[in-house]
Amino acid sequence: MKKYLVLMMAVLGVAFTSTAQEKKSKNAKVDVEVKGNCDMCKKRIEKAAFGVKGVKSAEWHADDQMLHLIIDENNTSSKKVQESVAKAGHDTKEVKATTDNYDNLHGCCKYERES
Amino acid sequence: MLLCAFGVHNIYAQDTYKGKVLDTYNSSIEKANITVNDSVVATTDKFGMFEVTLNEPSAVYIYAEGYEVLEVELTDKDRFYTFQIQPEASLNELVVNVNKKNTERNKGITNSQTMNSGELLKAACCNLAESFETNPSIDVNFSDAISGSKQIKMLGLTSPYILIAEENIPSVRGASQAYGLSFTPGTWVESIQVTKGAGSVVNGFESISGQINTELIKPGNDIPFFLNLYGSTDSRFELNAHFNEKISDKWSTSLFVHGNTRVKKNDMNHDGFLDNPLGSQVNVMNRWQYQNLEKGWIAFITARYMKDEKQTGEIDFDKDQHKLTTLKWGSELNTDKFDASTKVGYVFPDQPYKSFGWQNSFSYHKQNSYFGLNQFDITQRSIYSNFLYSSIISNTLHKFSTGASFMHDDYSEFIANYGNKNFDRTDTSYGAFFEYTYDNTDNLALILGGRIDNSNRLGTFVTPRMHVRYNPWEKTTLRASAGRGKRLANIFAENQYLFASNRQFNILNEGGKAYGMDPEIAWNYGLSVTQDFTFLGKNASLTLDFYRTDFQNQIVVDLDQSARSVNFYNLDGKSFANSFQAELSYNIIKHLNLRTAYKYYDIETTYSNKTLERPLQAKHRVFANLEYTTHENNGSYWKFDATWNWLGAQRLPYTGDNSIENQLASYTNPFSTINAQVTKVFSDNFEVYVGGENIGNYQQHRVILGADNPFGNEFDSTIIYGPIFGQMYYAGLRFKIK
Numbered sequence: 001m002k003k004y005l006v007l008m009m010a011v012l013g014v015a016f017t018s019t020a021q022e023k024k025s026k027n028a029k030v031d032v033e034v035k036g037n038c039d040m041c042k043k044r045i046e047k048a049a050f051g052v053k054g055v056k057s058a059e060w061h062a063d064d065q066m067l068h069l070i071i072d073e074n075n076t077s078s079k080k081v082q083e084s085v086a087k088a089g090h091d092t093k094e095v096k097a098t099t100d101n102y103d104n105l106h107g108c109c110k111y112e113r114e115s
Numbered sequence: 116m117l118l119c120a121f122g123v124h125n126i127y128a129q130d131t132y133k134g135k136v137l138d139t140y141n142s143s144i145e146k147a148n149i150t151v152n153d154s155v156v157a158t159t160d161k162f163g164m165f166e167v168t169l170n171e172p173s174a175v176y177i178y179a180e181g182y183e184v185l186e187v188e189l190t191d192k193d194r195f196y197t198f199q200i201q202p203e204a205s206l207n208e209l210v211v212n213v214n215k216k217n218t219e220r221n222k223g224i225t226n227s228q229t230m231n232s233g234e235l236l237k238a239a240c241c242n243l244a245e246s247f248e249t250n251p252s253i254d255v256n257f258s259d260a261i262s263g264s265k266q267i268k269m270l271g272l273t274s275p276y277i278l279i280a281e282e283n284i285p286s287v288r289g290a291s292q293a294y295g296l297s298f299t300p301g302t303w304v305e306s307i308q309v310t311k312g313a314g315s316v317v318n319g320f321e322s323i324s325g326q327i328n329t330e331l332i333k334p335g336n337d338i339p340f341f342l343n344l345y346g347s348t349d350s351r352f353e354l355n356a357h358f359n360e361k362i363s364d365k366w367s368t369s370l371f372v373h374g375n376t377r378v379k380k381n382d383m384n385h386d387g388f389l390d391n392p393l394g395s396q397v398n399v400m401n402r403w404q405y406q407n408l409e410k411g412w413i414a415f416i417t418a419r420y421m422k423d424e425k426q427t428g429e430i431d432f433d434k435d436q437h438k439l440t441t442l443k444w445g446s447e448l449n450t451d452k453f454d455a456s457t458k459v460g461y462v463f464p465d466q467p468y469k470s471f472g473w474q475n476s477f478s479y480h481k482q483n484s485y486f487g488l489n490q491f492d493i494t495q496r497s498i499y500s501n502f503l504y505s506s507i508i509s510n511t512l513h514k515f516s517t518g519a520s521f522m523h524d525d526y527s528e529f530i531a532n533y534g535n536k537n538f539d540r541t542d543t544s545y546g547a548f549f550e551y552t553y554d555n556t557d558n559l560a561l562i563l564g565g566r567i568d569n570s571n572r573l574g575t576f577v578t579p580r581m582h583v584r585y586n587p588w589e590k591t592t593l594r595a596s597a598g599r600g601k602r603l604a605n606i607f608a609e610n611q612y613l614f615a616s617n618r619q620f621n622i623l624n625e626g627g628k629a630y631g632m633d634p635e636i637a638w639n640y641g642l643s644v645t646q647d648f649t650f651l652g653k654n655a656s657l658t659l660d661f662y663r664t665d666f667q668n669q670i671v672v673d674l675d676q677s678a679r680s681v682n683f684y685n686l687d688g689k690s691f692a693n694s695f696q697a698e699l700s701y702n703i704i705k706h707l708n709l710r711t712a713y714k715y716y717d718i719e720t721t722y723s724n725k726t727l728e729r730p731l732q733a734k735h736r737v738f739a740n741l742e743y744t745t746h747e748n749n750g751s752y753w754k755f756d757a758t759w760n761w762l763g764a765q766r767l768p769y770t771g772d773n774s775i776e777n778q779l780a781s782y783t784n785p786f787s788t789i790n791a792q793v794t795k796v797f798s799d800n801f802e803v804y805v806g807g808e809n810i811g812n813y814q815q816h817r818v819i820l821g822a823d824n825p826f827g828n829e830f831d832s833t834i835i836y837g838p839i840f841g842q843m844y845y846a847g848l849r850f851k852i853k
Contacts, residue, residue, distance in 0.1 A: 027465045039161060039162060046556050047557070056509070057510065058510070062164050063137070063143055070465075070466065
């Protein structure tokens with residue numbers, strides 16, 4: 001049992017160090033699901049994404065409901081972008097907008113929320 | 116709050132249906148109309164999304180220009196509908212930029228239009244110069260009897276003030292300035308971008324009134340075989356054959372062959388002189404394209420050769436007997452041209468906003484010609500190289516392009532009419548440029564550009580350019596631009612049509628670096644507003660433009676001191692060109708489009724202490740183009756196209772010192788011309804067209820002054836303000852293997 005524990009810790013340790021050493025990409029391509037409807041949504045979503053330092057490119061497409069990002073992982077993360085987008089009123093895969101922020105959206109941007 | 120992209124919502128208890136419209140490649144289609152009972156109830160936004168409110172579930176039609184109509188039922192308000200519409204068969208393959216409109220006002224920052232091959236097919240014939248006849252931003256002059264080729268103007272200024280490039284390599288310049296546009300056959304062209312006013316700094320410092328860039332058909336997108344035959348009642352015959360081979364998934368090549376000839380002598384106005392030259396042209400181009408999209412590389416290698424021969428003058432002029440004698444007046448204009456160019460582009464695969472491109476070209480142009488006794492020979496060898504790097508500053512809202520360019524021109528020029536003189540010269544310039552683009556992806560975008568160049572004859576100088584686009588409301592676009600241009604005038608090459616007269620050429624300055632004169636420098640400022648709206652349920656767009664070009668120095672071409680001379684000198688006084696254009700395009704009913712424009716030109720120059728209107732320039736012009744396409748049935752349909760041009764009075768150069776029968780009025784009478792064309796598309800593979808130019812048969816009353824004594828003082832065949840030939844009809848066919 002003890003042996004296994006040591007082994008497990010060793011494996012974990014290797015795993016940890018290897019992630020810690022994995023170089024953070026300056027141009028990481030990240031796609032995030034973001035809810036929205038129209039041209040106005042697109043402008044708002046992209047504006048929120050560009051508001052996050054480290055976002056180099058942000059393009060949202062209504063047809064696949066995806067925000068295509070290129071980010072500098074040294075400065076930001078997908079989560080941070082999602083927080084900013086959610087704050088603007090748009091639900092993302094990991095972060096949901098508050099009811100207040102959603103209610104503030106223009107009529108045509110009131111996408112259907114997953115309950 | 117801004118209006119939603121779909122328009123105002125209905126407050127009544129109706130149901131709303133949502134969906135999107137895609138093409139067969141799953142790209143969204145903008146401006147597709149959703150109609151119920153013949154009225155448009157919604158239009159898709161730029162992501163192809165629509166939202167329709169209906170009283171009850173019903174059948175709707177979806178239609179976008181260039182696509183088949185789709186009939187669908189909207190019944191489920193909770194569903195998000197996705198519709199795919201099929202392109203109209205004949206348009207899909209060849210036209211690479213999915214053909215929505217033949218001429219599209221670009222959404223970009225500059226005031227630009229893109230004319231695609233659909234637009235080019237509307238013109239009668241056959242080369243670049245003639246392809247602008249259906250575009251209101253460019254005025255096509257009437258061909259003169261000597262070269263038979265047409266000159267273009269933008270903002271009222273002639274082609275030397277326009278930067279004309281082929282695939283972004285400056286092409287019609289220097290020795291080829293006068294006739295260069297007729298050296299590119301129309302069938303080779305994929306699309307043309309026309310930018311009014313100050314253009315980008317990336318392509319050089321020479322542009323003043325605008326930029327025209329031609330994109331040729333890319334081997335990677337080309338069809339295996341294309342054949343075009345053309346013949347007209349002025350006895351011009353043309354042949355175009357394109358061959359394409361996809362060698363591997365990365366390499367492809369195209370071979371383009373063009374030949375044209377005019378074999379019959381035409382003298383419709385019975386003045387003893389040909390109305391258009393006899394001639395022939397052989398033009399061959401071979402292009403190779405390498406493309407590796409995964410790695411991000413693309414490259415082109417292009418080589419072409421052209422030989423063009425023209426003969427004109429008195430009907431019984433025989434070049435073997437009468438050349439350079441006073442027995443008969445005649446003219447020959449023979450041009451040899453060879454070009455080779457390479458283009459390499461790389462896009463960083465993990466950073467699609469980062470790229471570089473490198474272009475190199477070599478061209479050789481040799482023209483041997485005589486006009487009566489006026490011999491004119493010019494040879495130009497040019498090398499051009501341009502390196503461009505584009506990337507972003509922190510994010511894609513802030514982009515930049517920067518790079519360096521090199522240009523070398525080696526001229527040898529001989530002019531008999533100017534003391535049998537040689538004007539051999541070499542121009543070398545190198546420069547660096549930087550262009551910053553800001554786009555907030557919403558309603559504001561701007562380009563700030565500058566370049567610094569050093570040239571052996573122009574010195575070191577800075578060229579600033581600026582463009583702004585602002586959308587105060589959803590359907591309103593404001594644009595502004597300003598910029599500086601500088602160039603050396605090649606006075607003889609640019610004005611060689613004047614050799615077809617007995618005018619004495621005089622240069623009145625000394626000491627300057629261009630034939631004793633100084634470089635031309637001008638500032639151009641422009642303002643434009645575009646308003647999109649719907650009228651009776653159909654889309655319409657109104658654009659108002661105002662441009663001003665202010666010359667700090669210009670080489671004045673003065674025909675007004677005497678009918679016996681043409682004087683060239685540095686501007687002493689003022690020279691400006693104001694142009695105003697109001698353009699309306701309207702989709703009257705399905706498949707029927709109207710484009711109409713009114714143009715006002717106020718172009719004045721100080722000619723020896725007297726400020727006069729620029730000669731041979733109408734102050735008012737009206738343009739209207741109507742196109743209609745019938746509904747497609749099994750790939751077969753008809754296309755109808757008609758263009759009406761009205762030209763107001765034009766000032767004529769001074770002829771008061773001629774004998775009374777060779778004097779002209781000070782102004783011409785207004786007149787109008789109509790061109791029309793009908794195309795029958797039988798299938799994807801075969802179409803036939805017939806058309807007419809100048810159907811109203813307007814003819815310039817008097818083409819040649821002193822025609823009875825062509826070696827006398829008063830001979831002048833250069834004052835052309837209208838059609839010489841009268842009406843002309845043509846027919847042609849296009850055959851494609853896809």
